[in-house]
Amino acid sequence: MSARILPRLTFAFAVALACGLAHAKVVTKSIAYEQGGTKLEGYLVYDDAKSGPRPGVLVIHEWWGLNDYVKNRTKQLAEMGYVAFAADMYGDHKVTRDPKQAQEWSSAIENGGLMASRSKAGLDVLKQQAQTDKSKLAAIGFCFGGSTVLQLAYSGEPLAATVTFHGGLMPPKEDQLSQIKTPILILHGAEDGFIKPETIDQVRTSLDKAKVDWYMVTYANAVHAFSNPDADSFKIPGIGYNEKAARRSWAEMQDFFKEKFAGK
């Protein structure tokens, strides 16, 4: 028997044993909460077979509302070992496939100055969970959700990591610069027509002024909503799925989390 086979057999046996005895047991829960008088219902997911507190990730949905896409992403985070909470930015189980309706609901939040406060209410729910290690919190968002987590970051929330997936980008306000306390990862489609190059420059300049630890990844060919396998089904010009960008951006977030949750 070669010198290499014995450790491999032993390892294989150990893995088989471990798998047999310790399955992941992902549980999902609806959590009712409120913000500013609006009743909300978010979606909590964690691995119940895992013991002890673990990093928490707040997940903010696209403008369509708290739909299956964001629920699936939340489940994926739980499978990675995090406790994840998909916050509800709208209330009343509002979910749509109609872009006019989505535009109305998301604009009400954005123009109403509610992005930071409503997402923070979701963060508070996450913090209250027994599974959550409150010293290791991150926020991610997709599209409208990406803009939302930026606003949460600009409001001064001291997160370990903030990640925007093809979010609408905007710079912080001048009086917010000194209060930004979170590293920011911007994942951006090179062909995202919803964001002007000048806006990107403004964001970069402001984040530099605020001394934020940021970096940005630009994916060739990717447009708005590139991370969502369902994006093409909406048949909206400039909105579409990009498999490479989706895969790479999700991996990028994982690398960022590993770095930030380890305190680097």
Add this chain to the structure above:
Amino acid sequence: MSARILPRLTFAFAVALACGLAHAKVVTKSIAYEQGGTKLEGYLVYDDAKSGPRPGVLVIHEWWGLNDYVKNRTKQLAEMGYVAFAADMYGDHKVTRDPKQAQEWSSAIENGGLMASRSKAGLDVLKQQAQTDKSKLAAIGFCFGGSTVLQLAYSGEPLAATVTFHGGLMPPKEDQLSQIKTPILILHGAEDGFIKPETIDQVRTSLDKAKVDWYMVTYANAVHAFSNPDADSFKIPGIGYNEKAARRSWAEMQDFFKEKFAGK
């Protein structure tokens, strides 16, 4: 004994056994070769305790020449399990710390149209090694080396992956567009004053036209040579080390290799 301890003990034992029996044994070799009548000497590194062919990585040095920085990076690649070859772009053991000398040597190569052919000679050496899986080849470069691997890519070399670390960027020529056969990862310092924003736009437009699989990472605060811990010692404005960018870019390359060497 809890259900979790037995698999952990077995795993730990297996790991201990495996480590005791299979140390990495990184070997380095100088390899003499030539290109266009110029004698060259490159630096080959691989793990001799590993059996069988493995992906090969060509490494192109900064304008300083084949110095310790690039040798260390080449060793790191070997420790990851690749066979890595630091090519010699100058010959005569030319290494310097004098930017005027470095400028002279690198310009002679760039203006002499030798970037692609001289780096290709290094790639040929890599291909000749018994350790090299010729179906899995990548090229990486730093600064001048980054420009060089772009030229190698533009010349039509069918690499699995091409990675430029704070390389001088330039778009391919019109008549090269149809021949580019490699995915390209551009790792760029947000404050790299040696590269104009317009040039980046030209590169993006041309790579899109050529249907190249590319993406770009932009690191806040990082300037030219950000990956080199020795960069500050040269005391040249606009050239300096950035620990976060160095760490993240090296990890990004590893992710790209994992993807591309797996054929995704």
